[in-house]
Amino acid sequence: MSDMNHPNDASTEVTAADGAGTEVARSDTFTDPGVPAHKPRLSDLDPKSAKRNERLVTFLFVVSCLGAVGTLVAYVAVPPEGTTESVRLSTLLLGVGMAVSLLGIGIAGIHWAKALMGDAEMVQDRHPIRSSDAVRADAVRDLDEGMQDSGVVGRRGLLKGAALSALALFPLTIAVPLIGSVGGDWNVSKFKHTMWKKGTRLALDPSGRPIKASDVNIGSAFHVIPETTEEYRETHEWITEKSKAVVLMVRVRPEELRSDQSPEGEQWSYDGIVAYSKICTHVGCPVALYEQQTHHLLCPCHQSTFDVADSAKVVFGPAKRPLPQLPITVDDEGYLVAQDDFAEPIGPSFWERLK
């Protein structure tokens, strides 16, 4: 502690200037008063109190036993019966019984330790963590001897090189097959396409009913999937495809539609009906909170807000790009269909998105 620089010059000066107390100003630290004296507890002095505490501890252990027995009784007597209420009751009784049995032991043990076990503080020495110089010297000597025995000291470059090469190469026997397969076919260009194609009907999620343009009234929000068979919708492939293909479709008054994303000369919307990818261009949450009065589409995950009346441009939040638009039209029967796939990759940005 003494090598920690206490610049006490200043305070000594004050002492001197005061012109008093010079006789005690010989040391710059106070003396440690030592560990405070042990104060006996009530149970140390009064055998009755000790007895009372002992009874309390015993009582707590008995409570614990009752809790455990209670759990067993509840297990048999109150089974979950397929209703919210019965499951809740069963969970409650099993859990409370378990808690009582555990807390009983815990509280009893602690009270025992605090009230009945010795509470005089003890002092033990610490030793420096560093090993002593002698031990270190022995260690270095042992290492040296070991190296000598191994025979790799000196010029045996080829041996060392071969050993290191072998050690460096063997992990590849595991790593290469693993990395080769862990990413499936590693064909990351799949990010750029969805299952929408020319003529795919827009259908309702989750029922799969195709939608007629005449059914889409102003102010409504339709959660849309590409029309497929019901069998296909029970496969894994569908879930992965659906992750990219989900669309939110709304209808606004044609005069309120300020713009959509279609290039010059093309019409991507149909009579005020616009369809945008539901996958956020930020990190991919489904953007689905449609506020029909403001035509704003809000993402519940990070609050990116898009204006569907204006090309789904970002008006607030962490997303940068507008939601890609699905070009739509109607078929002969009046059903809404896609003109084509999205013109750009849907969802969050990735490094080679534009390549």
Add this chain to the structure above:
Amino acid sequence: MKALAARRHHRLAPVVLLLMALLVTGGVYAALAPTEAQAETVSTEDIETGKKLFQANCATCHGPNAEGTEGVPSLVGVGAAAVDFQVSTGRMPMQANGPQAMAKPPQFGPEQTAALAAYVSSLGPGPAIPTDEQVDAELGDAANGAALFRTNCAMCHNAIGAGGALSEGKFAPALFDTSERNIYQAMQTGPQSMPVFNDANITPDEKRDIIAFLVEQRDGSAGGASLGSLGPVSEGVWAWAVGLGLLIGAAVWIGAKSS
């Protein structure tokens, strides 16, 4: 209704139900015929009472003939369902300007509300107040309702209808205390920020399924106290406040010297 039956049912149901709905609403508004329970009370007298009430309480904002004014929607064609929803939940008449009209104790009794609804629906055809059967949770399929609710409603109203935030101070209210009729009407009419879910989007049967799902949620959570059903944030708050609070309390007790 059993799950499998419901699934088969839905294939053909939309068309049939759509036709039914059209017939019912068309019938009500064209002839004001007392075909349904709610409609029984509709009479010219009611329309007159409704008109008076409207002019005294609503015309300032919505215009003397409910044609709407700057920033206030026209009520022509919103239907009895919209009026019943807005008035019976106390949202209308609006008390103060804010991000959105707030639910409060209704200002009008059921009869006055019915009169207002009758007046407004006389101005132009719109969705009718649903019948008791249309909103009977017992007849709905909660499983189908759950799937529909997740896709169409949960992003605003939370997974089981505990409510959630919209932009700029608006919010989607909790649905725990909303009456079945009001839930149905909200889907039908799309009040305020909420989109309209017409019968082609969510059929009347599907609307009833959603109601069945929401009513099922009123049993509470099988796991114990639901903590508001708000998800991981409220769970985290409880873990810190109750769990860690108790454990640190216990640690202080363990560390304290006995007297």
Add this chain to the structure above:
Amino acid sequence: MSTAHDTTTAGAAAEPTTRVGKAADYLDQRTSIGVAVKEFARKVFPDHWSFMLGEIALFSFVALLISGVFLTMFFEPSMALTEYHGEHPASAHGQTMSVAYASTLEMSFEVRGGLLMRQIHHWSALIFMAAIVVHMMRVFFTGAFRKPRELNWLVGFTLLILGMAAGFSGYSLPDDVLSGNGLRITDGVVKSIPVIGSYMSYMIFGGEFPGEHIIPRLFTVHILIVPALIVALIALHLFLMVLHKHTQFPGGGRTDKNVVGYPALPVYVAKMTGNFFIVFGVLALMGATMAINNVWNYGPYDPSPVSAGAQPDWYMLFLEGSLRLMPGQGTEWEIFGYTLSWNILVPAVIVPGILFTFLIVYPFVEARVTGDKREHHVLDRPRNVPVRTALGVAFLADFILLAAAGSNDLIATHFGMSINQITWVFRILFFVLPVVAFVVTKRICLGLQRKDRELVLHGNESGRVVRYANGEYVEVHTPLDDQERWLRVNYDSPAPLEVEPKMDARGVKRKGYGADKRWQRLSRFFYEDRVEPVTPAEFAAAHAHGDHEAIEAGGRQAMPAAVGTGRTDGTDSQEH
């Protein structure tokens, strides 16, 4: 308990006679357990409630293991699709879902005590992380990370990260909508990584998101890899703790050369065991009464829906908040046709990177700017190291702010505010709050140190007013007792580093001068403002002329304190 006593005695005796003695002899002849018992039975541990925080983390981990084993008996980590035919809940009847989700429902509603165990498991996870954070705060603010414990600090830090990994991988296993969207966000973040992002995403999901591999993969991570690492590191953490012997708070008789406390046997064994049962008991109570992660509310995973209040568990909330606060405009760049998404990389990689880097390097930086190479076993009172305390509070303030930002939708609905305004306020506070927290905390620490000086020099106000013969009224101060005074004077107040001159004795420019100078600047930032402890000389001066003078000195007392700090006070480093 008695076994241990007997073992030590039995070792000495040639032929044990009691049954316990015989058993001990048998064991010792085969394991030399006597040595361990002798070493540890009466080993002293200092006692303080805040030393129990790490125990809470440890015991909730034990609860996690116990409840986790229970759950693995019933959970099936398969993404195969199935139709649900369980009795409850009605909202799942006939729905298509993964086997993982279906088995979660079945274990919740059909296995007796299954839901209880699931809830205990999840509450334990939240408490485990909370206890780790609080324990880490205790270690940080009391300087328990100093030599020789820097490496153990790093072990603890790694455990924090592993805890997050365990929590995150487990959270996703039921394959519900909420956690599925969490995975989708993770996928979005991974894809934003330059160059390799898309391939990383394929590596994690075995193809495109979500694919059919992620749940089994996360299961292996969750029940094998991460817990094995956690167990190994906990063992190392505890081994180092025992090797170093626990730190102790300052007080009479406690030095860097001793350890004052209670013996392991019986007091510590009883208290630790008791604490385990209390922790497990509280977790059981929470699992019994409070619903957590009701996956049947969220529904089986489907890439289309999302629910309001889509958030991760609390320990990931700061990342969620960070993502929410970052504005998107102008932060997604195109470089030679490649996309670089700062709007994701900054909040999801750089912000946590700064926090974690701070935690990793802090012990080493502090040792360097203090010029400190000694072993420390007596803890600091947080006020006595104002800049450390203030830095800790500043980082903590931003961590909490980000967690609040991750809950901004709930703040909006519960306090009737606009989510957009909250976001803007938080964006500004993210930069302002840590600075304010730093300055305020540092001032409070310095103020408390001055208060300590005043107490040492002049004692407590007794409330007793005395009139002297000359008519003067004074209030009598009660001096502190030895223990109280020692607590307040026994600390180091290091001065900023001194640097050797630029030129050496022969006028040659010294190598490494620039680096030294930079360290000195940092050292000034740490130690320019300081309050020295009272020295016996000052103390004697204050008491030299008896009570009367001592009281008079009360008027001047600010002086010595000002001498220690006044030169630099308020001029926050740098100038010289």
